Amino acid sequence: MRLPTLRRTRPAEPGVISGAVRLDRRTKRLVGRLRPGEIAVIDHVDLDRVAADSLVAAGVAAVLNAKPSVSGRYPNLGPEVLVSAGIPLVDDLGEELFDRLREGDEVRIEGDSVFCDGNLVAQGQRQDSETVAQAMADAREGLSVQLEAFAANTMEYLKQERDLLLDGVGVPDVETKIAGRHCLIVVRGYDYKADLDVLRPYIREYKPVLIGVDGGADALVEAGYTPDMIVGDMDSVSDDVLRCGAEIVVHAYPDGRAPGLARVHQLGLPATPFPAAATSEDIAMLIADEKGASLIVAVGTHATLVEFLDKGRGGMASTFLTRLKVGGKLVDAKGVSRLYRQSMSGSSLLLLVLSAIAAMASAMAVTTVGKAYLGVVAEWWDNLLFSIFS
Structure with missing residues (x-):
């Protein structure tokens, strides 16, 4: 029995994620096949920021890592990116994960455990903001x-x-x-x-x-x-x-x-x-x-x-x-x-408009065509005032 049946018979629970898995030991190859809502299965020790950004952009529902996402060698940036984006990350699930899951399998993640067809596939460490912060602090000590x-x-x-x-x-x-x-x-x-x-x-x-x-x-x-x-x-x-x-x-x-x-x-x-x-x-x-x-x-x-x-x-x-x-x-x-970076303040824009108006007014005041046009405008204005107040 596949997991879709399991999802119909059990109500959604906080912290429980279900979805189809996509597997690849190279993260940058995997992101090209991922669809939004799927679960990424990776083999990526010390997950870097670029890989994490690509997983976030792919819209994954969760990430399952066979290796530790923070090994402690140095403060890598990837896990923090995933956690900040609200994407569940389960770490250090073991190499057997790639033997026990196939492309497209429906899995259920409960806490730090991964189930497929109702059977426990692997257990690891569920990362959150506190565990990632602590791992990063420890990693900085060994920098x-x-x-x-x-x-x-x-x-x-x-x-x-x-x-x-x-x-x-x-x-x-x-x-x-x-x-x-x-x-x-x-x-x-x-x-x-x-x-x-x-x-x-x-x-x-x-x-x-x-x-x-x-x-x-x-x-x-x-x-x-x-x-x-x-x-x-x-x-x-x-x-x-x-x-x-x-x-x-x-x-x-x-x-x-x-x-x-x-x-x-x-x-x-x-x-x-x-x-x-x-x-x-x-x-x-x-x-x-x-x-x-x-x-x-x-x-x-x-x-x-x-x-x-x-x-x-x-x-x-x-x-x-x-x-x-x-x-x-x-x-x-x-x-x-x-x-x-192109930007213009409001005062600069106003000054530009006023300068353009002043230039037009000066041109009209000194040219024959401009004077004739001003005469027409003045006559129109006088007629308007006369019709209002008469």
Whole structure:
């Protein structure tokens, strides 16, 4: 007997959630299949903010995590995002969760327990604002260890990619004309929708080269733009966007393996591989810098130490070093949006209107046509007064 029958025979209870599950060990793949009201089953230790934002945007009814959403290594931001959005989060349910559930199964979540067909599937820890706050406080105490690991990863990456970072060795030739132009690099990360919306005046005026990093290319299309270049490992960009005519650069492993290249070739599209140990957003910046961009504007990328750690992988060391290399050209979208936010106070608007009226009055007073028109208006006004008071 499936759970829909169970829901009809039992009244709704506070704290009880029912729905169909969608499973995937990679959260960013899962969000593309989720529908509002479904329950996401993930395998994501130290859930980051970007993943949590995407789950909230998908309208999930709850999140079941086989791993701890806060391991204590560092204060990651994802669990707080889910809890603040009112989405139930049950943690540390175990790897067996993926063996015991199938795509589309109807489950019932009661507290920290998960049931399917009336049978207990797994038990974990139900997170709330208090448990997340305590876990974050504990994680901050161990932050120094993560900083040491981050520094070690940074030095290791510098040894591996010294020629790329210092001299641009390995950056492929591209057809897109970048020299002397602004480049807008879009990652589907923190606040990318709001930043793109505010940047519309900037994009209209400067017409920058539009570079989408994986799903960032979809973000550009959703905002009404066509990307000039798509960079990434091609695991989260849609087929339709890949066919939009943009130049495609596939991020490859340092040994030359590029799993995303096969997908692009299956679509019958040309692509250029770029082997590097950096992240996809980093190689997009390195391409823009090496090909002569005058300014690089970043949307949705990682900018602070907490954001670097929140990404939760050693590869973020490349992000730190890449920003050191391109720092003279790099501007975060939030800074540009502050410069281009269009607003006008009421007093300024009134002054503008009065100035326009004064200019019109002056023009009419000194021109023959204006004087004739004023004479007609004066005669009309006299006739109006005469009809009122006579």
